[in-house]
Amino acid sequence: xxxxxxxxxxxxxxxxxxxxxxxxxxxxxxxxxxxxxxxxxxxxxxxxxxxxxxxxxxxxxxxxxxxxxxxxxxxxxxxxxxxxxxxxxxxxxxxxxxxxxxxxxxxxxxxxxxxxxxxxxxxxxxxxxxxxxxxxxxxxxxxxxxxxxxxxxxxxxxxxxxxxxxxxxxxxxxxxxxxxxxxxxxxxxxxxxxxxxxxxxxxxxxxxxxxxxxxxxxxxxxxxxxxxxxxxxxxxxxxxxxxxxxxxxxxxxxxxxxxxxxxxxxxxxxxxxxxx
Numbered sequence: 316x317x318x319x320x321x322x323x324x325x326x327x328x329x330x331x332x333x334x335x336x337x338x339x340x341x342x343x344x345x346x347x348x349x350x351x352x353x354x355x356x357x358x359x360x361x362x363x364x365x366x367x368x369x370x371x372x373x374x375x376x377x378x379x380x381x382x383x384x385x386x387x388x389x390x391x392x393x394x395x396x397x398x399x400x401x402x403x404x405x406x407x408x409x410x411x412x413x414x415x416x417x418x419x420x421x422x423x424x425x426x427x428x429x430x431x432x433x434x435x436x437x438x439x440x441x442x443x444x445x446x447x448x449x450x451x452x453x454x455x456x457x458x459x460x461x462x463x464x465x466x467x468x469x470x471x472x473x474x475x476x477x478x479x480x481x482x483x484x485x486x487x488x489x490x491x492x493x494x495x496x497x498x499x500x501x502x503x504x505x506x507x508x509x510x511x512x513x514x515x516x517x518x519x520x521x522x523x524x525x526x527x528x529x530x531x532x533x534x535x536x537x538x539x540x541x542x543x544x545x546x547x548x549x550x551x552x553x554x555x556x557x558x559x560x561x562x563x564x565x566x567x568x569x570x571x572x573x574x575x576x577x578x579x580x581x582x583x584x585x586x587x588x589x590x591x
Contacts, residue, residue: 316328316329316351316354316355316358316497316498316499317329317495317496317497317498317580317581318344318345318354318373318460318495318496318497318498319333319367319370319373319494319495320341320370320371320372320373320374320375320428321367321368321369321370321371322369322371323335323367323368323369324336324337325339325340325341325344326367327354327357327358327498328495329358331365332363332364332365333363333364333365333366333367334357334358334361334362334363335357335361335362335364336354336357336361337361340375341373341374341375342375342376342377342549342550345375345377345451345453345459345460345496345550346453346454346549346550350453350459350460350498351459351498351499351500354498370428370429370430370493370494370495371428372426372427372428372429372431372491372492372493373428373451373462373492373493373494373495373496374423374426374492374552375423375549376423376549377423377451377547377549377550377551377552378419378420378421378422378423378547378551378552379419379420379421379422379423379426379449379464379490379492379551379552379553379554380417380418380419380420380541380551380552380553380554381417381418381419381420381447381466381484381553381554381556382415382416382417382532382537382553382554382555382556383409383415383416383417383418383556384406384409384410384416384556385415385530385531385532385537385555385556385558386525386529386530386531386556386557386558406477410531414540415532415536415537415540417537417540417541417553418480418481418484419481419485420466420484420485420489420490420554421485421489421490425487425488425489425490426490426491426492427488427490427491427492427585428491428492428493428494429491429493429494429582429583429584429585430584430585431491431585431586432488432585432586432587432588433465433467433488433489433490433491433573433585433586433587433588434467434486434487434488434489434587434588434589435467435469435567435569435587435588435589436469436472436486437589438472439469439471439472439483440471440566441469441470441471441474441563441566442467442468442469442470442566442567443467443468443470443560443561443565443566443567444465444466444467444468444511444513444567444573444575445465445466445467445468445554445557445559446463446464446465446509446510446511446557446559446575446577447463447464447465447466447509447554447555447556447557448461448463448464448503448507448509448527448530448534448554448555448577449461449462449463449464449492449552449553449554449555450534450537450538450552450553450555451496451550451551451552452538452541452542452547452550452551452552452553453550454546454547454548454549454550456538456539456542456547458534458535458538459496459498459550460496460497460498460499461496461497461499461503461577461580462492462493462494462495462496462497462552462580462583463492463493463494463575463576463577463580463581463582463583464490464491464492464552464554464575464583465490465491465492465573465575465583465585466484466489466490466554466557467484467488467489467490467491468483468484468489469482469483469484470483488588491583491585492552492583493581493583494580494581494582494583495580495581497579497580502534502535503527504527505526505527505528506526506527506528507526507527507577507578508524508525508526508576508577508578509524509525509526509527509558509559509575509576509577510522510523510524510574510575510576510577511523511524511559511573511574511575512573512574512576513561513565513567513571513572513573513574514571514572514574515568515570515571515572516570520565520571521561521562521565523559523560523561524559525558525559526558529558530555530556530558534553534555537553537555538553541553567587568587569587569588569589570586570587571586571587572584572585572586572587573585573586573587
């Protein structure tokens with residue numbers, strides 16, 4: 316089942332039909348006990364429609380956090396970009412350490428949904444999308460679903476000094492989620508693909524693909540570390556890292572369209588603009 320947030324309220328999708336969840340806001344829905352069972356009851360009682368409009372980011376009051384260096388390809392890229400600054404070894408240590416790298420990414424009002432704009436910093440010269448499986452955990456720290464995430468990053472700023480990570484990662488338009496939350500009590504299969512396409516002038520400028528099996532750490536471990544000394548009464552999103560790294564010569568341009576697909580969740584699509 317897929318859960319959508321729209322300007323008209325919440326909907327659950329099943330069998331290419333959409334069922335409205337009457338009288339409940341997003342935060343209340345995603346924190347319900349036995350969420351999957353509740354959504355099944357909605358499907359059994361609500362009148363369905365064939366399509367929904369005005370899809371928003373699947374966020375109410377949830378913050379978005381992120382994990383870094385969870386794929387070998389990401390570790391290698393981070394080490395290369397930070398080598399001249401003397402920080403390359405940091406990423407090798409993080410990849411091999413027991414404790415994962417976790418950092419704050421975005422507040423709910425700053426999260427873009429599918430069809431909205433993401434942005435590149437005005438003071439950055441090397442910007443990339445980072446396609447990531449993103450988990451939704453409820454207030455009890457239980458993983459209740461999955462969505463598609465885009466962790467926009469300024470690689471030149473992060474490479475200049477690892478301590479500049481917040482500036483490279485956290486700015487207006489740097490985070491997108493959507494198009495929905497896949498609600499399931501099961502972990503996604505290791506062979507689940509993550510696909511990225513960047514279109515420029517209608518042509519594919521870059522494309523890449525990876526699988527969840529390339530992730531070094533299980534998502535349950537990442538969520539457990541996030542909840543160790545943090546509380547999220549209304550739940551939280553956690554991006555789980557990227558395994559697709561464009562070549563060094565690639566940087567995003569204004570007008571690019573970024574498409575990230577994770578089956579069976581769907582496709583998150585955003586247009587790139589300049590920040591500010």
